[in-house]
Amino acid sequence: CPSGCAAGYSGESCTQVCPSGTYGIGCASTCSPNCAADGSGTSVCDAANGTCLLGCKDGYMSPMCTQACDSGWFGKGCMYKCQCLGNVCPTNGQCSGCQPNWFGPACQYADLTQASSLPSTQPSLTDNNDTTCLSASNLMSLDVIWSMPYAFTWMRITVQNPALLNTFTVVYNSTRVACITLRNATVNNQTLDIHCEQIGLVSQVTLMGSGVSSLCSIYVSGGRDVALRQNTTQSSTYATYGSDKAVDGNTDPQFSITNTCTATNLETNPSWSVRFSIPEAVNRYVLYNRDTNPERLVNFNFTSLNSANAVVYNYMDASTTPLSVYTIVTTTATVSTVTIQLSGTNKLLTICEFEIYGDSACAVGMYGRNCEKMCNCANNNDPCFVSTGGCPSGCAPGYLGESCTQICNPGKYGAQCGLSCSQNCMGSGTACSNIDGTCLQGCKTGYKPPTCQELNAGNSYKSSFGAIVRAVVGAVATLVIAMKF
Known part of the structure; x- marks a missing residue:
């Protein structure tokens, strides 16, 4: 091409598409770093005009993802309204506290308790403060009552005493209809998400159990x-x-x-x-x-x-x-x-x-605001909650947290991060896989991979043989000393 290749192409015959991450005349321009990346981590854009093909990273908008979100908006394509305290959100919307009437991941879920009887009867449970708790020590049930019916899907509770976190049952309306297929997911040792299959509209939800007296907060989801x-x-x-x-x-x-x-x-x-x-x-x-x-x-x-x-x-x-x-x-x-x-x-x-x-409305095994995330549960046949990624069966080994994406702390691994790396791992006692405890740098001399918990067979034999030799030598020495006297 005497006039040069068309935008998006290069090469002697102008048939070679620009390499991934570049675009334009002579492939001389670089895709915006704010374009969403492909599996290799490269920002992907249209080879001709630079339009981001996979959308923008969190916090950016426009076809080429060059425009930051307006104040008060966040997320992919700036699609989500900030409901964080002070109306200040990072690009992913995660913050330490929500405005009144909101809760959950990135504070995107409307809290129906604010429209219920609770603010007047138990204000400490609806003040968006998980450290203010009930003072009644003998309370065994608590009613959340609305003046109009709602579709109940899930609720979040926090307690003061972690030992009482899983002691709740849920019933509906004044007739105490039982929750169908109650499924719980632990957010942390003081916070629990409770889901029920929908049975129609309800105007009352009742929490029952010994944990009621330890309640600090109740949030009932009104959806996003x-x-x-x-x-x-x-x-x-x-x-x-x-x-x-x-x-x-x-x-x-x-x-x-x-x-x-x-x-x-x-x-x-x-x-x-x-x-x-x-x-x-x-x-x-x-x-x-x-x-x-x-x-x-x-x-x-x-x-x-x-x-x-x-x-x-x-x-x-x-x-x-x-x-x-x-x-x-x-x-x-x-x-x-x-x-x-x-x-x-x-x-x-x-x-x-x-x-x-x-x-x-995500497919089974997926969750998130765009169903873009994969559940990470201990039991894949018991899928996670669409709202949070929380798993009723618990997180997959090696993970913790609301959505089971938090890796175990160094030195810990396995289900609920309840196991400790072997002190026989090379490097340090923290250098093991968060999933199965495999020592990442191998074992110290004499110990058996992958977890370095056991002596290897040769070392065990040598240790036993050495003990026998030491015992024989000791016995001979004792006999010689006795003969001298």
Whole structure:
């Protein structure tokens, strides 16, 4: 090519694609270091224009991942709203404390206890402080009561006495219906996640057992807002009131002042839709109305579809007067698309925020906000929790923590990191595999690999033979001394 190769190619005949990690004319440009990396650790981008093919690393956005997240947002593609104390989040969202009403991994899970009876009856359990605990020493049960029913999926409790962590049972409603398939996962020696298979909507959850008197905190999951910054469309757009403003994390209802709401033109059957990047297990919808002309939203309807475009939930508003906030709770359904519509002519559809709560509908063995992480459980047939990666069967040998990703401390290995490396490992007594105790630098002389716990056969023989020789020599010496006297 007399004029040179096209962008993304090189070589004598311009057929050689740029090496991984490079792009552009003559492959002279380097992919952004903020591009997500492939299995080899190399940032991957389009050979022609540098667009990051695997998305961005946590904390960055834009096609070439050159733009850092706006303040208050974090994660891959800056898709997640910071709920950490002080509204300050690192790029992965992990922080030491959450704002009120939030808990869990990266503080992304709404805490339903704040809407229950607990803040008034047991404020120490809902103050977001795991060091303030109950003072009643003989309490054996505790009720969490709501004025409206919710879909119960999981809860987190912390206790003062670690010995009482696994002493709880869970029942529902005033009739004390038992939790179906209770599954627990230990976060640490004072924190436990409790999951139940859903039995329908509940308005009361009761904790029972000797551990109740040791409770310090209770969090009941209301799910994550899975609609945030997802792909949206609407049937038309009035002025600058684009469809994305319904999932921007801003619930301000001031339509004319803040410009944070959506709006269509006046038309027949206006609609707005959101499509999730992966299927989501949804059980709660919260719709925020505008402050002026709120009656325009009366008698809206919305439909939730799965990935096969089959209807899994349909809601029709039957109110005659508008509400500022509509909350619709359902049993959990796997959803890919949600569409809101107003029926009739000369209708204008405005949404100031549409929060949709649930969690990722991951395949068995996967977890995380994008189902991108693999469970690391002791028993692969008993998969981890989608929300945290916690394992009811315990972590795989060599690992600890909420999601079983924390490697044992040096010198420890095995299930629950409960075993110690052999002192016969070369290097030091800490130089062994966190999984099975294999001494990474081999054994000291005379000990048998891989864990160096046993003497090898030759050394055992030599030791025994030496003991015999020493005994014979000692006996002869004793006899000689006796003969002299």
